[in-house]
Amino acid sequence: MQRFFSFSTGILLSLLLVACGGGGGSDNNLTSSPTPNNNSSEPPPAPTWTFNVYPPSDQFINFCADPRSGGDPYNNYQPYPDKAGTAMHEKMWLRSFTNETYLWYDEVEDNDPKQFDSVTAYFEQLKTNEQTPNGADKDQFHFYESYESFQKQAQSGVSTGYGIGWAVISTTPPRNFTVAFVEPNSPAANAGIVRGDKITAIDGVDFIASPDTDTLNAGLSPSESEPHAFVFESVAGEQKEVTLTSMDIETTPVRRAQVLESNNRKVGYVQYNQFIPTAQQGLIDAFSLFRQQQIDDLVLDMRYNGGGRVIMAAQLGFMVAGNQSLERVFTTNTLNDKRQAEERSTEFESRVIDWPNNAFTEQLLPSVSLPRVYILTTRGTASASENVINGLRGIDVEVVLIGDATRGKPYGFVPAQNCGTVYYTIQFASENAKGFGDYADGFMPSGASSSGEIGLTANVPGCQVSDDFSQPLGSQQEALFAAALQHIETGTCPAQAQFAPAANTQRLNQQGGAVTVPQHPARDGAIWMFPEERNQ
Structure with a gap:
């Protein structure tokens, strides 16, 4: 059961288009x-x-x-x-x-x-x-x-690093940081680092067991233009000794949109890693392809999507559900007892956003209008991604989860800046149209059907399957995607599903051997919006 973190370690229409489930x-x-x-x-x-x-x-x-x-x-x-x-x-x-x-x-x-x-x-x-x-x-x-x-990441997905998305299996000995994906044309990509490679050393220090966490943390979270020597071990056991020099890298949040045939059904697949403004066009292109190809089923790969802007989650919900979602509640925020008069709901959103001007346009988003969606998940699936799961279930779209339990973040914030530092402090909890928001320990693929269920729970129909680092993302042989295709065809889960080692749940800044997980607050959060600004 791993957690995912990005390679660098998301008040009115502007504020509206921001809260993490943000900026604008x-x-x-x-x-x-x-x-x-x-x-x-x-x-x-x-x-x-x-x-x-x-x-x-x-x-x-x-x-x-x-x-x-x-x-x-x-x-x-x-x-x-x-x-x-x-x-x-x-x-x-x-x-x-x-x-x-x-x-x-x-x-x-x-x-x-x-x-x-x-x-x-x-x-x-x-x-x-x-x-x-x-x-x-x-x-x-x-x-x-x-x-x-904050400014670099929130608007353009730019972060300082090597271009690696880490799957964090353990932050304490025996440590395990495995490459989940690599950004194209990044230092890591150019050095031949691929999905499944594990760190074994940084700057001559044993990554798996050394107490020298200062050296390890310096390599994991570099400043711009810092060279660090890494040793990786591939899935096949090959040693890779490389020097990576950090740089500012713009993430590619939408990847591998494709349509394939499975048992005479057209299945759309897309990997979606972050709810940031630069993702909007990629999602439009992906769902335009899906609509043109008239897909029968959809697989959203959000196993490494830690969140971002709630308004974009509401857009994605519409692109899945179509007109059945219009004018219906996507998520409702609940605040502390001093601010209850400010509580608002966000509806599913059908409009394209003009992000440079922080305004909605009259252009409508493409939609596939499906009654069911498959979502691939890990502990790296959090916040605004969980809003999509919860929001769709709130209007009776069937959600099938394939993978691991999600992170469990039914909370969000509006980033607050003072004296050159941006602070993220939880300010709201989220509920769907049915009033359900009790998933602080994550949504769990349960293998059970929701048919006849009285009220919603955090157990969601689906299959528990371990993340498969031996195969490229988007491959029909990759375990999570293969399980989704099997479930689409037969309604059953794989006979055996073994999880990777459990993620370490201790405080990440704890002393005594824990390395600091490279992360980005704006990425690993949900940024709220207020609907009264939707027409500005």
Whole structure:
């Protein structure tokens, strides 16, 4: 049971087109007040913390210990809103913002901010410590990143790395990071790295068992133009010694759209890795092909899709279900008890989005209007991808899962920027049209039929099948795709399905031998939208 992470380690129509299930608009949907730039060298006195007393967050926003100067290249070179402040201002903004918007704000301990050496260290503990019924952390999605990194990834899918999508089997000894896929024309592709290759060493350090996690983490999460020496082992046992130099790489979120014949039925297949704006045209092309070929069945390969923009998930739902989904609820957000008046629903979306202008167009998306869809899943299937599963089930489209249990993220956020850092803190939970959202431990392919089921559960009809790294994605011999084709033909699952080693569920930043998983918050999340802006 692996988890997937990308190779670099997704407030109104602009805000609407963003929430992770995000960014958009001139400031890409970041919650940040447009306070005038005032880079005075004399900051005001640091604010004082009083236990359980929370002043409004806007009293502290944009007061920065290290204010930026000049213009923002991602916002038409408008002046940065930063003003001279202190680290305590930044911590107090995080504290009040969390108390105002965090879904489980009443489960956050109010620790003295002065006890923490840095702003980000303080942010890391501004979260619930409760657990899911299966014993996992309830909030596994608390992240931060630089403003520049956010902008590159959120709009264009650009991240710094080698072009490798990792399947993370274990972060602790014996560690196992296996290549899930490789971006074309990337450093990894040019070095001959392929799906199924496993890391055995980085910069001369044994990856599987060494306690030198600093060296390993430096190689896994490089800055731009950093060379690192890797040793990989192929599926056949071949050793590959390569030096990879990191670079900014634009991801290819939609791949391998094809139509094939299986038992006199036309089956469409497409691999879809991320709900970002650059994916829209690829999905349009794929579903135009499927509609032209009049497919009978559809296989969506979302085993490595960690999420992104909810509005794009609503678009995908329409492309699958067609007119039967129009004017029906795709997902409803539920907020904390301070914000219940803001709760909204998102409908299935049939329109193409003009992303450069953050506006809907009159152009309609192609749709195959199917009553059933097969979705290939692993623990890397999360957030907005899970919204698709849940949203379609909410309008009685039959969903059949092939693979492993999904990640379990019925939550999302609107990225919030302050002083050059973008913070991701859970702000809403999701439910479908039937009011179901109880899948914090993931959707599980159950092998059972949903016929006659009273109410929905997290068990979804389908087959538990191990991810198959010995075959290319999209191959009819690859285990998950082959199982889907068998189920389409016979309604049965493979006789035997053995899982890969279970993913390590401990905290990823834990000391004592755990490496840090390379990831991107905007990718591994669901970005929310608000429907009242749909006509702007």
